[in-house]
Structure formats: structure tokens, C-alpha cells
Amino acid sequence: MQPSIASIMIPATPDGSAGMPADVLIVEDDPIIAIDFEDRLVGFGVTSVRTVGSVAQALDAIAKQTPDFALLDVELVRETSFAVAERLVALKIPFVFVTGYGAEARIPPEFVSQPRLQKPCSSDALEAALGLQALD
Numbered sequence: 001m002q003p004s005i006a007s008i009m010i011p012a013t014p015d016g017s018a019g020m021p022a023d024v025l026i027v028e029d030d031p032i033i034a035i036d037f038e039d040r041l042v043g044f045g046v047t048s049v050r051t052v053g054s055v056a057q058a059l060d061a062i063a064k065q066t067p068d069f070a071l072l073d074v075e076l077v078r079e080t081s082f083a084v085a086e087r088l089v090a091l092k093i094p095f096v097f098v099t100g101y102g103a104e105a106r107i108p109p110e111f112v113s114q115p116r117l118q119k120p121c122s123s124d125a126l127e128a129a130l131g132l133q134a135l136d
Contacts, residue, residue: 020130021068021094023048027058027081028073028098033119037071037098037126044127053077058084062091069130070095071117074107085111096129 024046028034034051041049050067052058054076061067062084070088072081074097081097088095089110097107100119107114117129 020045022046023050023065023067023069024130025058025061025067025070026051027053027055027070027076027084029053029076030073033073040123040126041130043123044130046130055079055081055083059087062087062093066091067093069093071129072097073119074099075101082108082111085114 024041026034026037026041026049028037028051031053034053038049038051050061050065052061058070058072058081070084070093072084072088072095074081085095085097095114097111097114097116098119098121099116107116115129117125
């Protein structure tokens with residue numbers, strides 16, 4: 001059984017950012033949730049946060065500048081973020097699925113071991129998820 005994200009201890013760096021990624025891509029179709037994630041990420045020490053609301057925008061953003069980490073809302077307005085996840089896997093970019101559907105979220109078999117955060121998520125869980133990229 002895989003440990004929960006919140007239970008993994010991440011060593012802190014001298015600047016207190018705990019090995020945070022410099023550039024995070026948020027794929028989220030709800031602007032309020034996206035702003036909340038962005039504010040918290042900046043508070044954790046992430047220097048660049050980009051937000052998009054669709055698969056096409058996400059793939060374009062990745063092509064223009066490969067992020068260090070991504071947060072992927074599973075269910076977007078009329079699509080899922082699995083095509084973005086496939087691209088990130090191909091590029092070896094760590095990411096976390098974010099969903100409001102919990103265990104009911106239909107995750108394809110190739111992504112079932114991918115870390116997930118339940119919306120709304122605590123700041124501690126979000127920060128721990130970001131710290132996972134330092135362990136890869």
C-alpha cells in the first residue's frame with residue numbers, strides 16, 4: 001500500500017521551500033480554485049505558476065515551456081486531463097491529479113498509482129504533493 005501524500009516527510013531546504021519546483025502548471029477549469037492553488041503555491045516558494053483551463057491550453061503551455069510539476073484537475077468542463085497526463089509522463093514531469101470526486105473518479109489503469117489530492121485539499125497535503133517531485 002502506498003503511503004498517503006500527507007504522511008511523507010520532505011526535508012526542508014535552507015530557504016524553507018522544501019525543494020519546491022520553480023515552475024508549476026495548474027490545469028483547472030474553475031477560476032476560484034485555480035486562484036486558490038496559485039496563491040498557496042506562491043506562498044510555498046514556487047516562483048512561477050501558470051494556469052490553464054483546458055487540455056489544448058495545457059498541451060500548448062507544456063510545448064512552450066516544460067513545467068517542473070503540474071496539478072491536473074481530472075474532470076474539466078467537457079473533457080478529462082488524461083491527455084495532459086500522458087504528455088507529462090512522456091516528458092518525465094511529476095504531477096498530481098486533483099479531483100472533487102474522490103475514489104469515484106474514473107482513473108485509467110495506467111494512472112491508478114499516480115498521487116491524487118481530494119478537493120478541497122489542505123495546504124499541508126498540497127505542499128507535501130509538491131515536495132514529492134524532489135524525491136523522483
